[in-house]
Amino acid sequence: MTEEIIIAGFGGQGVLSMGKIMAYSGVMQDMEVSWMPSYGPEMRGGTANVIVIISSERISSPIIKHFDTGIILNQQSLDKFESSVKPGGVLIYDSNGITRHPERKDITIYRVDAAEEAGKMNSPKTFNMIVLGGFLKVKPIIKMENVIKGLKKSLPERYHNLIPMNEKALQKGLEIVKKV
Amino acid sequence: MEKELRLMKGNEAVAEAAIRAGADGYFGYPITPQSEILEYLMEASPWKTTGMVVLQAESEIAAINMVYGGAACGKKVLTTSSSPGISLKQEGITYIAGAELPCLIVNVVRGGPGLGTIQPAQSDYFQAVKGGGHGDYHLIVLAPASVQEMADFVGLGFDLAFKYRNPAMILSDGAIGQMMEKVWLSPQQERSKSVPAWATTGKPSTRKRNIITSLDLDPNAQEVFNQKLIAKYNEIKEKEVRYEELRCDDAEYLFVAYGTSARVCMKSVQLARAQGIKVGLLRPITLYPYPSKRLNQLADRVKVMISVEMSAGQMIEDVLLSVNGKVPVHHFGRMGGIVTNPEEVVENLKSKIIGG
Amino acid sequence: MAEATGIKDILKPENLVYNKTKIMTDNVLSYCPGCGHGTAHRILAEIIGEEGLQSQTIGVSPVGCSVLLYNYLDIDWQEAAHGRAPAVATAIKRLLPDKFVFTYQGDGDLAAIGTAETIHSCNRGENILIIFINNGIYGMTGGQMAPTTISGMKTSTSPYGRDVKLMGNPLKITDIVATLPGTYYVTRQSVHTPANVRKTKKAMRKAVQYQKLNKGTCFIEIVSNCPSGWKMTPVLSNKWMEENMFPFYPLGDIKVPEEKSAQ
Numbered sequence: 001m002t003e004e005i006i007i008a009g010f011g012g013q014g015v016l017s018m019g020k021i022m023a024y025s026g027v028m029q030d031m032e033v034s035w036m037p038s039y040g041p042e043m044r045g046g047t048a049n050v051i052v053i054i055s056s057e058r059i060s061s062p063i064i065k066h067f068d069t070g071i072i073l074n075q076q077s078l079d080k081f082e083s084s085v086k087p088g089g090v091l092i093y094d095s096n097g098i099t100r101h102p103e104r105k106d107i108t109i110y111r112v113d114a115a116e117e118a119g120k121m122n123s124p125k126t127f128n129m130i131v132l133g134g135f136l137k138v139k140p141i142i143k144m145e146n147v148i149k150g151l152k153k154s155l156p157e158r159y160h161n162l163i164p165m166n167e168k169a170l171q172k173g174l175e176i177v178k179k180v
Numbered sequence: 181m182e183k184e185l186r187l188m189k190g191n192e193a194v195a196e197a198a199i200r201a202g203a204d205g206y207f208g209y210p211i212t213p214q215s216e217i218l219e220y221l222m223e224a225s226p227w228k229t230t231g232m233v234v235l236q237a238e239s240e241i242a243a244i245n246m247v248y249g250g251a252a253c254g255k256k257v258l259t260t261s262s263s264p265g266i267s268l269k270q271e272g273i274t275y276i277a278g279a280e281l282p283c284l285i286v287n288v289v290r291g292g293p294g295l296g297t298i299q300p301a302q303s304d305y306f307q308a309v310k311g312g313g314h315g316d317y318h319l320i321v322l323a324p325a326s327v328q329e330m331a332d333f334v335g336l337g338f339d340l341a342f343k344y345r346n347p348a349m350i351l352s353d354g355a356i357g358q359m360m361e362k363v364w365l366s367p368q369q370e371r372s373k374s375v376p377a378w379a380t381t382g383k384p385s386t387r388k389r390n391i392i393t394s395l396d397l398d399p400n401a402q403e404v405f406n407q408k409l410i411a412k413y414n415e416i417k418e419k420e421v422r423y424e425e426l427r428c429d430d431a432e433y434l435f436v437a438y439g440t441s442a443r444v445c446m447k448s449v450q451l452a453r454a455q456g457i458k459v460g461l462l463r464p465i466t467l468y469p470y471p472s473k474r475l476n477q478l479a480d481r482v483k484v485m486i487s488v489e490m491s492a493g494q495m496i497e498d499v500l501l502s503v504n505g506k507v508p509v510h511h512f513g514r515m516g517g518i519v520t521n522p523e524e525v526v527e528n529l530k531s532k533i534i535g536g
Numbered sequence: 537m538a539e540a541t542g543i544k545d546i547l548k549p550e551n552l553v554y555n556k557t558k559i560m561t562d563n564v565l566s567y568c569p570g571c572g573h574g575t576a577h578r579i580l581a582e583i584i585g586e587e588g589l590q591s592q593t594i595g596v597s598p599v600g601c602s603v604l605l606y607n608y609l610d611i612d613w614q615e616a617a618h619g620r621a622p623a624v625a626t627a628i629k630r631l632l633p634d635k636f637v638f639t640y641q642g643d644g645d646l647a648a649i650g651t652a653e654t655i656h657s658c659n660r661g662e663n664i665l666i667i668f669i670n671n672g673i674y675g676m677t678g679g680q681m682a683p684t685t686i687s688g689m690k691t692s693t694s695p696y697g698r699d700v701k702l703m704g705n706p707l708k709i710t711d712i713v714a715t716l717p718g719t720y721y722v723t724r725q726s727v728h729t730p731a732n733v734r735k736t737k738k739a740m741r742k743a744v745q746y747q748k749l750n751k752g753t754c755f756i757e758i759v760s761n762c763p764s765g766w767k768m769t770p771v772l773s774n775k776w777m778e779e780n781m782f783p784f785y786p787l788g789d790i791k792v793p794e795e796k797s798a799q
């Protein structure tokens with residue numbers, strides 16, 4: 001099994017940390033993982049993206065051009081990465097702020113309105129966990145218990161009190177993700 | 181003692197591995213994309229645990245001269261930087277090589293020349309492998325292709341440096357420095373208590389004074405010293421060549437690539453093989469000494485070699501020297517901080533080499 | 537549309553209270569919201585414009601957040617290696633003595649890696665203006681400790697606060713250069729309030745005059761904020777600067793010309 005994922009959005013949306021939790025979760029499940037972020041001053045309010053690969057085998061290239069799954073969180077990233085999803089692959093997006101929706105017919109498109117939901121839950125910080133929940137519903141490649149373990153690993157001890165809230169957000173994501 | 185599994189950035193792995201390897205001192209100056217090394221060490225504060233000294237220097241020039249001073253005391257010391265900072269260190273590096281001091285230098289390469297870009301590149305190959313500073317000298321150059329190797333080569337680099345009394349360099353790049361992978365960390369090693377006989381530690385009455393210098397005004401003596409260095413480099417070439425082969429047994433085409441480019445090519449090999457193209461990969465792990473003998477042997481079997489590098493074509497010169505005209509050698513690469521991708525490498529193979 | 541006419545009504549020459557100086561280009565500044573660099577740029581641009589120096593000026597930009605300064609002021613520029621701007625400016629001024637030559641540098645650039653160049657160009661009394669943005673941190677590379685970081689301040693390479701016993705003391709480089717015979721006018725200002733902006737602008741205008749009179753090195757430190765590196769909102773960062781930076785780096789002139797006839 002190899003799953004090649006790109007997560008892309010604004011810096012500050014928790015793109016990199018969501019990828020990190022995925023990677024940690026993969027480690028908890030005894031998989032090979034790689035996490036390759038975009039880096040540099042573009043992080044100041046600009047776009048951010050990360051390539052996460054989770055595999056049962058040794059990972060060859062951590063840098064790739066085509067992905068099994070694209071998780072897209074703003075318009076700029078949608079414009080840039082819609083065409084990078086492999087035919088037959090999956091695109092998951094949050095429609096918040098999207099003016100041109102994805103158009104490809106050869107991939108399966110899901111919507112997870114995480115920004116709206118995070119607003120409703122009054123915890124904007126859990127936005128990326130809702131998105132992750134949506135991903136796990138569509139691609140249940142990691143067991144939920146390992147995701148929770150991964151979350152614990154990636155969060156500094158002093159934030160462990162936030163784990164229940166994040167679990168709730170993950171659950172919310174599982175519920176609200178829908179095929180377009 | 182068991183190894184410990186962590187998920188880390190390449191940069192963090194270097195820092196943690198240095199502590200665990202029992203390093204005595206680290207001296208550095210911030211520069212993207214490797215500042216995490218100093219940041220990690222400052223957070224870890226190893227001076228409180230192992231006694232390892234960590235200092236943010238006022239410049240790379242200062243940092244490399246701190247390394248000179250520490251190494252001359254027989255200590256295990258390292259510095260890390262990225263391309264523009266490594267250029268500044270060149271004066272210190274040639275003095276270290278000239279004084280035959282062991283130390284570790286890590287270059288997390290970014291695109292150049294000049295201030296260039298902060299994105300990954302492999303355009304410092306010449307500088308690392310062919311000299312960099314003035315005078316006849318070589319570094320032992322290790323090219324990690326994973327976070328695991330970033331960690332492992334810290335220990336290996338120190339071992340080789342001390343074995344040969346020669347500076348060793350880890351030639352990495354922004355991609356390997358910034359990415360996270362699983363890494364198995366070696367258990368904490370104690371800092372060495374043994375002091376090399378040549379180290380300046382204060383002269384007891386029982387030995388002659390130790391002088392660390394790279395100066396010899398007598399050209400005859402200097403030439404003898406140069407010959408001694410050459411003999412050392414020849415021994416290194418004989419004993420320390422390291423490389424990895426992937427699907428070379430029946431290969432008609434051979435990628436030669438190190439570091440990040442090698443990782444990209446591993447996938448290119450898979451993609452091309454799926455299309456029935458018999459291609460293999462030779463990944464030099466040591467760039468100095470270079471796996472020339474093995475490449476020369478492979479040149480008897482393959483039709484073409486392609487040096488895949490994130491540069492305008494630097495390592496290709498060593499491939500050409502290795503095969504000595506036996507087979508054609510092409511270069512493929514991206515520059516300016518752009519990392520090539522597996523599809524692009526295969527596409528180039530198909531259109532420019534097989535088709536062209 | 538009613539609204540559009542409304543705006544037109546307002547946009548009349550007699551209503552104009554502020555104009556973007558022509559020396560500033562239309563390029564979007566790359567700075568974080570609330571960062572002092574942008575304000576310092578504008579003052580400098582205004583001075584160059586008001587003094588009619590556009591065709592007479594060569595600027596030297598540093599390596600730091602203001603590395604792209606050459607995109608923002610419509611004058612001739614040279615981009616120096618990290619810390620080397622005063623050496624670059626030395627040669628420019630010596631070869632083109634009639635031009636107005638200045639450097640613009642951060643604290644890491646000027647007071648760490650470039651200390652030798654700073655001290656020696658000031659000591660030689662190079663007839664240049666050095667503008668020194670002291671935000672107590674390495675902004676560009678992500679908030680590491682700078683030579684100017686005050687004691688106890690947290691940065692990414694002093695995560696538990698600057699421990700001066702281990703990491704050295706904050707360097708008051710401006711006070712040092714003021715002791716050198718080559719400096720003519722040395723002052724420390726800020727740009728975080730309109731009143732301070734006016735003072736800084738006045739200092740720059742003086743420096744321009746002194747350079748015309750070949751008086752020696754003029755050195756203007758601007759104590760500034762770095763909301764991103766300090767991990768504070770812009771408002772809080774200015775407050776923090778007043779409460780913590782100014783006591784250590786007091787504002788005001790440090791060295792002023794003795795003979796009044798200089799002006």
Ligand SMILES: Cc1ncc(C[n+]2csc(CCOP(=O)(O)OP(=O)(O)O)c2C)c(N)n1
Pocket residue numbers: 209210211212240264265268599600601602618641642643644645646669671673674675676677682762
């Ligand atoms: C030789 C060299 N070393 C290190 C760097 C990395 N670097 C870029 S800017 C900078 C420091 C910037 O800090 P400062 O001068 O205070 O400017 P600020 O960004 O705070 O305005 C460093 C260390 C470099 N570009 N070149």
Ligand code: SF4
Pocket residue numbers: 566567568570571572573601671675676761762763764765
């Ligand atoms: S990092 Fe700091 S100095 Fe740089 S632009 Fe942002 S606020 Fe200004």
Ligand SMILES: [Mg+2]
Pocket residue numbers: 600642643644669670671672673674675682
């Ligand atoms: Mg600064």
